[in-house]
Amino acid sequence: MKVKRPELSLLKKIFLVDLIKGLLLTFSYQRPSKNYTEQYPKVRPKVSERYRGAPRLNNDPETGETLCIACNLCALACPEHCIEVGWERDAASKKVLTDYTFDISRCMFCGLCEDACPTPCLELTQDFELSLYGRKDMKWDRQKLEEGNQPVVYTK
């Protein structure tokens, strides 16, 4: 395909208008407020509001007990089957959560579990620092999920 060259008027050619336009553009970019770089490990980056990151099991802020009712809906909703909910019946034959495993190595952070959860218990948080030293560390148990992911704080 032959691309037609843009026609430049003689005045534009003589006074190099397009080159000067380019210069002015780069000059205006120098304003520090235009700067786009995030000083990541030093400064926490701004994560998008709807970002789905590390999972967490929320506790009731008043009693400190888990909000999970062991309904198993999250495990059923998960397309990757990476959630396992363990429960037992108490005296009143009500389900009580015993243990909870979340395999973040298989999780694709689709958020279906979060949507399925009838209580505000399971939440995919904004935290994104999920690198670990081994595959076995990626199976998060109930304790880890209730504490939430604790990223290493950068100091220097």
Added chain:
Amino acid sequence: MEFAIDYILIPLVKIALLLAVLPLAVAALTLFERKIIAYMQVRLGPMRVGPWGLLQPIADPIKLLLKEDIIPAGADRWIFVLAPVISVISAFIVFAVIPFGPEINIFGKAIPLWITDLNIGALYVLSISSVGVLGIILAGWASNSKYPLLGALRSAAQMVSYEVAMGFSIIGVLMLAGSLSLVNIVKAQQSSGVWYVFYQPVAFLLFFICGVAETNRAPFDLPEAESELVAGFHTEYSGFRFSLFFLAEYANMITVSAMAVTLFLGGWLRPFPNVPWLGFLDIIPPLFWFIFKIIVFMYFYFWFRASWPRYRYDQLMKLGWQRLLPLAMANVIVTAILVVLLRG
């Protein structure tokens, strides 16, 4: 004794000072360049070495000097070693004639801020800067490798063709000043009270464009075009020898800026030397004005690099021979006619 001090001791001190300051200036310029280009590209540039990256110019040379110095097996050893030396020497000896400031008094002795005042200073600078091409050609040839050779060929063609237009562009100034000595050119601007850029705006633009091309900087950086030729003529160089080429390139940029300042922007003179009410500016030492003007030019170099894409090779040749050269010649003729008519 008097003779020894005047002709041996003082010049030696000046030379030593220059040789010490110039690499430091180059190191500082690299940080200046990286920061400016970074901000123009909406980034921050070096931030991790020292506060605001200020120690980066110290870390860079240390890294370069500690690196392994490799000479390729197929290279022509002697010429490979010689080439960066030629480059760096020709870049440095130009500074012998550049007037950094007027004469100053130290211990009751008038000491001029130039190493020597050659009566053919402008010619000397032009001729030495063409010797610099030799270093580049030798480097490309001695490397025994495709990319360096291509880079060297391009560099040779480019420098030869832009040298012509550069030479023509300064003739106008020489006619106005009536002298080839750089010191006398500045003094002529002082006595006429006007920077020559106002008499010779076209020549000034031509000189700077050719200067950018001479120093192989963007948008004329074909000899080291990263995207096409890896690193051009210094592809095979590493460590200390590479840093010599690097030093030479930046020293050449300073030279071109210093020449443009001396010939067109009144050297060490303050802005508008003929306007009396600006006299309060005389408190600032002339050396400051000279360095300040050079820094402005360096800023332009970096600004161009951040803004413009590289010329294609045929466009480069076309621009040099078909646009700049005729324009420079026309400028010479018009200036000559005006000088004859106005001086009677």
